Amino acid sequence: MAIQMAVPSHGGETFVTLIKDADEKFCGPASNFLGLKCDGAGSMKLRFEDVDGTAAATVIDITVTDSVGTGVEMKRVCQAIAGAMAGHGVQGKFVKIADTLAGTYIHPDLLSVDAVA
Amino acid sequence: MREENYLYFANDGGSDTDKDMAMFPASTFRGAVTMSSTTVEFFFAPQDGTGTTANGVLLTHADIASNATDGTSPYADDKHYVVMEKFANLASGNRKNTTNFTVIKDLNTLVSNEGAISSGGISEVTAVAITID
Numbered sequence: 001m002a003i004q005m006a007v008p009s010h011g012g013e014t015f016v017t018l019i020k021d022a023d024e025k026f027c028g029p030a031s032n033f034l035g036l037k038c039d040g041a042g043s044m045k046l047r048f049e050d051v052d053g054t055a056a057a058t059v060i061d062i063t064v065t066d067s068v069g070t071g072v073e074m075k076r077v078c079q080a081i082a083g084a085m086a087g088h089g090v091q092g093k094f095v096k097i098a099d100t101l102a103g104t105y106i107h108p109d110l111l112s113v114d115a116v117a
Numbered sequence: 118m119r120e121e122n123y124l125y126f127a128n129d130g131g132s133d134t135d136k137d138m139a140m141f142p143a144s145t146f147r148g149a150v151t152m153s154s155t156t157v158e159f160f161f162a163p164q165d166g167t168g169t170t171a172n173g174v175l176l177t178h179a180d181i182a183s184n185a186t187d188g189t190s191p192y193a194d195d196k197h198y199v200v201m202e203k204f205a206n207l208a209s210g211n212r213k214n215t216t217n218f219t220v221i222k223d224l225n226t227l228v229s230n231e232g233a234i235s236s237g238g239i240s241e242v243t244a245v246a247i248t249i250d
Binding site for chain 1: 121125130131134135139141163167216218227247
């Protein structure tokens with residue numbers, strides 16, 4: 001008799017959360033992360049596979065410190081996001097990257113979540 | 118879920134304009150193609166989620182011909198090969214003793230003594246051009 005194994009859809013997965021305000025929030029598996037890019041001085045766009053299954057991306061705009069002029073603050077935020085995506089063991093498996101509503105962020109150079117679309 | 122490795126690219130613009138910098142999960146890497154004697158482009162699954170037109174990072178390096186030890190064979194010191202090999206080493210997810218944030222190339226002025234933040238990446242690369250639709 002075959003035994004049906006229960007396989008969670010995202011077993012061992014890390015979930016990340018970004019919150020703009022009470023009405024605009026994102027939570028999704030780190031494995032759905034498509035990448036990020038600089039969108040201008042102090043501005044970054046993070047993209048995740050769209051949660052509604054369409055061939056598009058969920059786009060999250062964030063603001064970071066831009067005072068040195070070498071992009072090092074953005075680089076530090078990227079490193080922090082990469083660390084948050086790993087999640088296992090240190091940060092746990094539900095990681096809040098940024099919460100503008102509560103004013104809490106994983107890195108001091110991450111200043112706000114500006115849009116979740 | 119296997120451990121992901123995140124690959125960081127930045128030109129020398131100080132991350133002040135669109136696409137001065139990008140970070141891709143290594144698992145979205147599709148392949149690399151030589152575009153000229155001085156350039157290699159690394160392609161990734163598009164960040165727009167459509168899965169169609171790839172995002173590209175064009176890396177410039179010294180001309181392969183100028184590096185030939187005998188002046189005729191470009192493979193003698195092929196910068197295409199060197200850059201691709203170093204990328205493969207950096208992007209590999211089997212490097213258990215490193216962090217998952219990997220600088221492939223950062224052409225900006227670097228700070229000191231901050232680990233991966235201080236890394237400039239592949240030394241042979243002299244320019245970075247990022248294409249994300």
